[in-house]
Every structure is written in C-alpha cells, then in structure tokens.
Amino acid sequence: MYKQNFKIILSFLLIFLNTIVFSQKKFTIVLDAGHGGSDHGANRTYSDIGRIAEKDITLAIVLKIGRMLEKNKDFKVIYTRKFDEFPSLSDRTNLANRSKADLFVSVHCNSSVRPTAQGTETYVQGPDQNDTNLEVAKRENDVIYLDEKDKQTFGSYDPSSPESLIALKLQQSKYLESSLLLGGLVEDYFVNKDKRLSRGVFQKNLHVLRMNAMPSVLIETGFINHPEESHYLASEKGQDEISESIFNAIIDYKKAVDRKSGGAIATKKPEPEKPVEVPLKNDFRILLMSSPVKHNDNDPALKGLNYILPIKENGQYKYYYGVTNMASVRDINLKTAKDAGFRNAFAVGFMPNQKLSSGYYTIEVATGKDKLSSNSFILQTLKDVERTKENGIFYYTYGKVYTLEDAVRLQKDMESKGIKDTTIQKVYK
C-alpha cells in the first residue's frame, strides 16, 4: 500500500519535473550583425543623409529583432556583437556551435556595381557544402542532437560508426530543409508585408553558413548603393519594418518546428510517426532552361543561382541546377529555381553511374570564330583535342567517357589544371 502510494507520488513528481525541464528548454537563437569595427562592410555617402555603412545598419536591425524576441520567454537570444566591434567569422560560428543554438541568423546589406540592383535575398548553405558541414558536425560531436525518432533508428552517437555517419548526413539535410523554410518565410514577409522586391532564396557557399552545425540563414536586407533602397535601409521606418519581418519569420519558423516535433511542451498524445526520408534511386537536377548560347557562372541569365551544370546536347546548352537524391531537397531546389524566375523549370531524374548505351560524353573546352593557336594554353596542356567546324565556328572537345559522373570528374580535373568554363557535351552516335 505504502509502496503503491510512493510509486504514484514518484510518477507525479517525474511528470512535474519533466514539465519543468521541457518548459525550460528555450529555443536558442544566435543573431549576427554583419561586419563591425574596422570592417565597415558596404558603404556609401549621400548628399542628404551623409555616409551610411553596412555595419551600423546590420547592428541596428539585429538589436531591434533581439528586443522583440527577448520579450518572448520561449527564446534565448545570443548576439555575436552588440557594439561596433569585429568578431571574426570563426568567433561567430564557434559561439553558435558552443551555445548549441537552434538557429543562426546573419544580417547584411548588399552592394553592386550596378546602381539599379535592388531587393532582398536570403542565403542558405549550398549543396556542395554538405561535406564541410559534416566535418564540422563530426568535430563538434557533442552538438549532435537527434530527434526522438532518429535516436530510435540510430541509437547513441559514436563518431566511428557508419550508422552515426548516416545519422549525421540525415541531420545535414534537415538543416538545409529548415534553413530553406526560414529563408522562404523571411522573403515572403519582405514581399507581402513590406512590399519589397525579393530576389529569392539562394544556396551559396559562405563561411558563416558552412561552419555552423544548425539551421542558418544570411539575409541581405537591401542594396546600400541603390538611391532609394539605401535611404530605406538607413531610416528608422525601414529598419523597423525589416526587423519586424525577420522577427515574424522566426516566430512562424519556430511554430512550424514545434508542430513537427510535437510541441515544445511534452504532450502525452503520441504524434503519428513520420518515417525517416529514404533517399531516392535516382539523382535529380532542376532543368532551368535550354539555350543555343553558352552562359558561364555569374552570368545574369542564370539569375544568381549557383551550382549549375550545363550539358550540351544537339547544339543546345541545357542548364541544370543542384543535384540531390532526397525528394524534399529536390522539391525545395525546384521552388528556389522558380522563385529565382525560371518559371518553366522542372526536375529531371538521372540514374547514377548509368553508362550510355550509344554515344559518349566529351568536354567542350573552347569555341570561337578563330582557330586556337598551337601554343595556346589549352592545346599545350591537353593532348588529342578534337576540332570541328560548324557554321563558321570552331568547336574544340576533349576526352571520351560513358557516364555523367566520369564527365564531371574529367571536367573537375581539367579545372584543376586551369582550364575553366568548359561544358560537358553529350554526343549521339
């Protein structure tokens, strides 16, 4: 009898303690005001408002976001800087990793050589960064916190076990998914609430995103060299609107994350189990467009997207964006492409390491109206370059391989020798 009572009291006590622990688990967010101290970032002098600098605008916005978040007891806010000082990029990411933060938000202003460039953009980690992120995650192994379902699947963390590596990779793809969610929310608020022009959510290889072991975004809040946008960025009204939009996006993001994990407060009702996403058999790339014209990286026609693989086929250059074998990432990549302005983009499946049954891949190393001279860098570096002429244009190709993966490897290999802006070409025979 006594024992029975004791058990009941004990289990009540446990529930009570549990509730305290759960309600005390705050959502830790690191707010990073870009630049600072001797690093002014983008800056410009105007006759009416004088000199404005990115470091001051980012700090003002971050402090405003922080003040709003600090009123909500669910959040713990950490600042990489609260003053005009310059923590290094590593200081910033180390602070975030050490704090086991749930989210990292870096605020910046943009600038461009074109004075007409304007609008906001949000960056998340690029697909090629996963390997670096994985290394960071392995090194910061105490940062690994899997959700309940993953723990059941993968057990406890042991850096040397292959299961843990799978778990880490899964975690990386979840970070990317979460970062894209927040990026989309931020840009939506800029457009719908503040009537700003959004240039979209992009994947980019940036230190502050690459070295973080948590979902992370970098927000470019506008162009300091644009005549009107600069004044908006420097104004109290502009800074209020921008910080409110980012604050609202963070609140919506946390709600979405809580819904997914079954609520911040422990509930008795078990959530319906969502199975762990299984990689697809095929790789997927997003076909942005086909064009008879060759565009190199950073060409405006590619609308700021990175990680583009052009493949030439029947005289047309097909531009593919990203590569993934996760359905969720494929869908997000497609959305990113459409948001960037490629309205007719669609996903194309590639069977990994598939040998062509007829024809082959080669690398187009140069094209032009003039013949390459025999002592040109390309002809000096590569043996057996083939030349063809069509409609007055010379085409130079090199190599013959039978899978796309081998073609990408061959292209990378040539790049390391200094032969850049080449195109993989599919030749039908």
Ligand SMILES: [Zn+2]
């Ligand atoms: Zn910046």
